[in-house]
Amino acid sequence: MGVTRQKHAKKIMGFYKHNFQFREPFQVLLDGTFCQAALRNKIQIREQLPGYLDGAAQLCTTRCVIKELESLGKALYGAKLIAQRFHLRNCSHHKNPVSGSTCLLSMIEDGNPHHFFIATQDQDLSNKVKKKPGIPLLFIIQNTMVLDKPSPKSLAFVQKLQTNQLVPEYQKQSIVELKEKEGLVKQEGEKRRKRKRAGGPNPLSCLKKKKKKTQEGQEPSAEKKKRRKRKRNR
Template identity: 75%
Template sequence: MKITRQKHAKKYMSFYKYNFGFREPFQVLLDGTFCQAALRNKIQIRDQLPGYLAGATQLCTTRCVLKELESLGKELYGAKLIAQRFQVRNCSHFKDPDQDLATKVKKKPGVPLLFIIQNTMVLDKPSPKSLAFVQAMQANQLVPEHQKQSIEHLKEEQGLVKEPENRRKRKRAGGPNPLSCLKKNKKVQETQQPSAAKKKRKRKRNRAKSEAKAVSVQLSVKA
């Protein structure tokens, strides 16, 4: 199961590299929920995350995340200590902590989501917004073939591609089969041969009759 999740993570990261220019170190923004889940499941974020994403990472958080953890009291004190270890970025909504970050992130193309499920970090598959953005980009410019294949494969996984209905192929009008013609010609020749032989036999019989008549006439004249 772990190997399968790592394969999916590698495939999804390749999608972001090819289509959105992701480069190492990957910048990862951590919120309070992720820090709390890592603490509960004894996950070392700084040590384990680079191996899971197959690349160097730069971990950071925001002031609104720290403020939210502080407002929740002692229950999330440990998560607050973890978040404080990372680089703190300024944000425009410091006065109003964002409690629905995941939903808003899915509405923006090119932003992957990382969760902790069953003691394991899981990278979510690209959102429909990301796939639609790349598809629109492909329609406006030439895109490498490997990029198109990655998009189609991910869309099939999410059920966004409908398989074409089976259509009956129309038979094209064409000439007769040359083999069938040969067979017919052979049959015609076979049927013609006996008729020609019959005609020759008739001719021989007619000649014989005429000769016999001539002989009989001569005999009668001599008599």
């Protein structure tokens, strides 16, 4: 494994760990195209991927992916055997299986709360994954696994987070649950009670009192003049 490629992967993993809270063991969802490419290029996914991601990894797939590989017959028999070794993640298509790509897309809805990686060679699926922020994408080039650089959508999402303009969906749900637990969420129909402010004295009554005091303290000007004359005569 090249040193440059390892540094590249480590830098990208740091981005997802820091901004999207990815933790070990890393949950990697694989489809049939990735398994087929690994088989063709003689890549040991279970042995090589943890070293490349620099951490423990849990390889997963879905029943829809297995069903799709079974339907494609002998050509993808080897890929089916590889996929069957992985942990099966429950999807919502038990009764009506869908294509592998559709199923994997459904697994990363609502902000990818389970922190899945997507491992695929399907270009159409890759393009759809890149339109969702916070989803690491793995693919195979020649005989090496590659962790794709963060998509423009992921970079824009992180930039908004840093400016406090956006909260991830799973965090919003956690905040709501915490508020409900602490009883901070007000029930519908509950009215806010306004506090009555302590009333101050009526300004008009104050003015009246001041006027009375000034009137009582004043003496008629005629009486003042008489007093002055008496003093002079003495």
